[in-house]
Amino acid sequence: MTDSPAAGSLVPGVLPGTPTPLGASWDGRGTNFALWSAGASAVDLCLFAPDGTEQRHRLEETTHQVWHGRLPGVGPGQRYGYRVHGGYDPRSGLRYNPAKLLLDPYARAVDGELRLDPALFGHPADGVDSAVPDPRDSAPSVPRGVVVHDPFPWDGDRPPRRSWSDTVIYEVHVKGATAAHPGVPPHLRGTYAGLAHPAFVEHLLALGVTAVELLPVHHFVSEPHLLRRGLTNYWGYNTLGYFAPHAAYSASGSGGGQVTEFKTMVKELHAAGIEVLLDVVYNHTAEGDHTGPTLSFKGIDNPGYYRLDGANPARYTDYTGCGNTLDVRRPAVLGLLMDSLRYWVTEMHVDGFRFDLASALARSMHDVDRLSAFFDVVHQDPVVSQVKLIAEPWDVGPGGYQVGNFPPPWTEWNGKYRDTVRDVWSGAHVGVRDLAYRLTGSSDLYRSDGRRPFASINFVTAHDGFPLADLVTYEQKRNEANGEDNRDGESHNRNWNCGVEGETSDPDVLALRARQVRNLLTTLLLSTGVPMLTAGDELGRTQRGNNNAYCQDNELSWLDWEHVDEDMRAFVTRLVRLRRGAPVLRQEAFFEGHELPGTGGTRDLAWFAPAGGQLTTADWFDTGLQTVGMYLDGRGIRHRDEHGHPVLDDSYLLQLHAGPEPVTVTLPGPPWADGYGLVLSTEYPRGAPPAPAFLAPGPVDVPGRCVWLLRIERRP
Numbered sequence: 099m100t101d102s103p104a105a106g107s108l109v110p111g112v113l114p115g116t117p118t119p120l121g122a123s124w125d126g127r128g129t130n131f132a133l134w135s136a137g138a139s140a141v142d143l144c145l146f147a148p149d150g151t152e153q154r155h156r157l158e159e160t161t162h163q164v165w166h167g168r169l170p171g172v173g174p175g176q177r178y179g180y181r182v183h184g185g186y187d188p189r190s191g192l193r194y195n196p197a198k199l200l201l202d203p204y205a206r207a208v209d210g211e212l213r214l215d216p217a218l219f220g221h222p223a224d225g226v227d228s229a230v231p232d233p234r235d236s237a238p239s240v241p242r243g244v245v246v247h248d249p250f251p252w253d254g255d256r257p258p259r260r261s262w263s264d265t266v267i268y269e270v271h272v273k274g275a276t277a278a279h280p281g282v283p284p285h286l287r288g289t290y291a292g293l294a295h296p297a298f299v300e301h302l303l304a305l306g307v308t309a310v311e312l313l314p315v316h317h318f319v320s321e322p323h324l325l326r327r328g329l330t331n332y333w334g335y336n337t338l339g340y341f342a343p344h345a346a347y348s349a350s351g352s353g354g355g356q357v358t359e360f361k362t363m364v365k366e367l368h369a370a371g372i373e374v375l376l377d378v379v380y381n382h383t384a385e386g387d388h389t390g391p392t393l394s395f396k397g398i399d400n401p402g403y404y405r406l407d408g409a410n411p412a413r414y415t416d417y418t419g420c421g422n423t424l425d426v427r428r429p430a431v432l433g434l435l436m437d438s439l440r441y442w443v444t445e446m447h448v449d450g451f452r453f454d455l456a457s458a459l460a461r462s463m464h465d466v467d468r469l470s471a472f473f474d475v476v477h478q479d480p481v482v483s484q485v486k487l488i489a490e491p492w493d494v495g496p497g498g499y500q501v502g503n504f505p506p507p508w509t510e511w512n513g514k515y516r517d518t519v520r521d522v523w524s525g526a527h528v529g530v531r532d533l534a535y536r537l538t539g540s541s542d543l544y545r546s547d548g549r550r551p552f553a554s555i556n557f558v559t560a561h562d563g564f565p566l567a568d569l570v571t572y573e574q575k576r577n578e579a580n581g582e583d584n585r586d587g588e589s590h591n592r593n594w595n596c597g598v599e600g601e602t603s604d605p606d607v608l609a610l611r612a613r614q615v616r617n618l619l620t621t622l623l624l625s626t627g628v629p630m631l632t633a634g635d636e637l638g639r640t641q642r643g644n645n646n647a648y649c650q651d652n653e654l655s656w657l658d659w660e661h662v663d664e665d666m667r668a669f670v671t672r673l674v675r676l677r678r679g680a681p682v683l684r685q686e687a688f689f690e691g692h693e694l695p696g697t698g699g700t701r702d703l704a705w706f707a708p709a710g711g712q713l714t715t716a717d718w719f720d721t722g723l724q725t726v727g728m729y730l731d732g733r734g735i736r737h738r739d740e741h742g743h744p745v746l747d748d749s750y751l752l753q754l755h756a757g758p759e760p761v762t763v764t765l766p767g768p769p770w771a772d773g774y775g776l777v778l779s780t781e782y783p784r785g786a787p788p789a790p791a792f793l794a795p796g797p798v799d800v801p802g803r804c805v806w807l808l809r810i811e812r813r814p
Contacts (some may be wrong), residue, residue, distance in 0.1 A: 111169075112155045112157065112168070113128075113170065114159045114167065114168065115130040115168030116130055116166060117166045118132065119132065120132045120203075120434075121341070122178065124245055124246075128168055128169055128171055128173070129169055131157070133398065134164050136402045136430070137192065137194070137399055138182045138183060138184045139183045139185075139194075140184075141181075142156055142183070143167065143169075145169075146179075146237075146242060173247070175244065176244070177209055177210075178244075179243060180199070181199060189227065189411065191400055193400040197217075197235055198220055199235070200393065202243040203394055203398070206248075206342055207353070207357055208244065208338070208339050208352065209242050209352040212239065214325040215238070215239040217239055218391035218392065219389075219392060220396065227388070227412050243339075244354050246354045248354065248358055252361070255365045256368060257368055258308070261686075262486070262550075264308060266629055267308075267309045267310075267311050267375070267631065268307040268630075269310075269560060272289070272290060272344075272347045273651070274656040275293050276292035276295065277292075279297060279298060281298075288656075290348060290359045290362070291349045291359055291363065292349070293367075294362065294367060299367065302370070304671060306671060306675055307631065309375055309449070310367065310374055311488075314335055315334070315343055315360070316344065316376075316378065316379065317345060318337050322386075327581040329650075332651040333648045335379050337384060341437075344356075374447075378453055378454065379455075380438075380454075381424060381454060381459055382416075382422050382424060387413070387416065387422060390421055403425060405417075405424070405427075416494075417455075417493045423458055436475055436476075439476075439479075440482060449485055450487060450488065451485070451488065452490065452511070453490060455493040456489035456493075456504070457498045457499075458493040458495070460473065460504075461493075461495070465497055473505055487508050489504045489508050491503065491510045499513075501514055502542075506547060506548055508553070509549075509554070510554065512557070514543065515536045515554060515556045515557065519622070522724075522756050525756070527721045529718070529721040529722070533726070537625045538689050550688070554627035555627065555628050556625050556627040556628060556629050557630040558621070558622050560630070561632065564593065564641070565635055566615045566635040567640045568641055568642070569618070571611060573593060575645045576644055597610075610803070612663075613803060619669070620673060620780050621805065623677050624673070624677065624752055626685050631670070638662065638666050639657060639658055640658075668784045669784050669785045672778065672785045672786065676778060680732075681735055681747045682735055691704070694731060699769050700729075700769050701729070703728070703731075703734075704731075705726060706727035706728075706751075708725045728751070730749060731749045732747030732748050750807060751774065753765075753808060755801075765797075767795030768795075771811065773793065773794055773811040774794075774808040775793075775808065776792075777809050779805070779807075780803075
């Protein structure tokens with residue numbers, strides 16, 4: 099990108115073209131350009147030569163608020179943007195300024211980086227709400243769209259189509275996955291091609307995960323406040339282009355090759371039996387608040403794209419904590435969102451989405467509305483409704499915490515699961531009542547509206563917060579490297595440092611920390627619902643106490659392949675294998691707690707106190723109780739396989755003890771069991787007892803802070 103493109107005179111010769119589809123569409127002989135703007139008075143299409151020279155074409159045709167035109171001879175690889183004319187009156191919400199080059203919201207690829215410059219801003223530096231627009235040309239400092247034509251050979255691509263009950267999600271950052279992987283060629287590290295490289299795919303397969311959930315891959319830019327501090331946005335929750343794969347993750351360059359590379363990655367992961375889910379950010383954009391840059395939507399139609407403050411339209415309604423909120427109540431914005439989702443399913447072959455701050459999308463006026471237009475449109479869409487849909491069911495606005503309130507067919511990040519499991523293992527006296535709900539699919543949250551246990555996406559850690567190794571090492575965040583005086587990041591993490599803050603060489607503390615990580619992972623992977631692992635937790639990855647590493651694009655955030663905790667990796671692999679081989683641990687229907695005919699009085703689900711009897715009402719409300727046995731009878735599974743045959747499975751007793759000291763528990767005898775085989779114990783670094791252990795019914799000693807998985811044995 100050159101520093102000083104030509105001023106760009108208007109060039110005649112634009113044919114009328116068509117208002118659909120939106121974006122830039124090549125037909126083999128020319129390209130049709132179409133841009134929605136309800137309030138513009140004129141729109142200039144700007145084409146850029148390789149040397150940066152700009153040529154402007156006035157789009158004379160408008161149809162239903164869409165400005166359109168066709169240019170013969172313009173084809174794939176052409177860089178372009180728009181300049182939109184109209185009123186500039188921030189007090190009325192109008193921010194049109196043709197001095198600012200704007201990215202097409204429908205651009206399929208993006209070229210160039212955002213460079214911090216005063217010209218990015220639509221207002222003069224000395225007057226944010228001035229009625230005088232800033233006259234400086236932003237073109238040298240902003241990304242541009244690229245005309246793309248990619249007839250990708252999808253032949254043979256077979257999406258795995260995993261059922262929810264078979265799904266194990268691996269949340270991972272495209273760059274961070276392989277940026278430091280020695281088995282990936284240097285030129286492919288940190289790219290889409292790197293993620294699909296056999297060295298990384300083999301790790302996924304060995305681990306047993308069935309889906310990768312990629313942190314944002316829609317093209318994003320870094321916030322000005324980060325650029326001023328010499329940092330960048332690493333996580334990617336600052337979207338600018340909802341159709342374009344992020345160019346910096348491509349080993350193929352940014353001239354459209356990123357589209358082919360992304361598709362190749364999807365096809366390779368599908369061939370390995372792994373689904374691809376995208377973390378998508380439709381709640382806000384990279385343009386921030388009224389002080390933010392003018393890059394696309396703000397200059398195309400500010401009141402048409404954003405929710406403005408009714409009392410002061412110069413300001414934005416911010417339900418996201420990021421400065422602005424997209425106004426999904428408006429048909430053009432809702433259409434943009436749905437067009438984007440369908441594009442990623444039909445053209446890019448992804449298998450589902452996780453919606454960041456999804457409550458912001460559900461707001462009709464101020465409240466979160468379960469029947470908002472967004473939900474209605476998604477539910478009836480023949481494409482989007484058929485893929486995996488995951489909501490992050492909260493935003494930062496009033497009433498935004500909506501765990502359990504999203505309608506079918508949505509699943510949800512279960513924040514209550516995370517909080518409960520952390521509380522239990524950090525030593526908080528919370529009893530076992532809430533834990534019982536979380537272990538069995540959270541029926542209290544998801545049963546009433548007809549959803550099933552897999553509506554609960556269970557997780558203990560995510561990209562946002564401490565990784566598991568840090569969750570048991572630090573109680574105080576250490577975010578100084580972010581340049582915000584350690585004010586950012588969550589201060590209440592529901593965790594315990596095992597008695598020593600930070601790194602230590604004490605072998606007893608290290609052993610306890612490792613066991614606590616195993617306890618958290620075991621609880622996660624043996625709970626009913628859909629487990630989500632955070633990439634690196636299986637490797638022992640640390641962020642050295644930083645619990646908000648969103649701006650740390652370095653070794654602090656990347657997966658560390660040099661210092662791998664091989665015991666932990668083997669432990670997680672064993673857990674996932676156990677889960678996959680035991681249908682009773684991943685049920686598709688909620689437990690009933692009813693007696694099973696012909697079993698002598700057992701139930702599909704039962705809860706046992708340490709003394710051996712089933713939990714009493716007093717036990718359920720005893721906040722000091724830290725020990726519980728969960729009995730799961732495999733003869734009580736109520737779903738059938740694809741051929742209609744009942745699914746039968748072994749029965750198990752999960753014995754969980756969060757107290758610090760060993761405890762004597764009484765294993766129940768007949769009809770519950772004639773004996774027990776110890777399948778897994780978090781007492782051991784890799785989970786496997788040193789020798790096959792048979793335990794008779796009766797008293798046994800369970801170590802402090804330990805989980806046992808016991809297979810029920812019955813006499814013939």
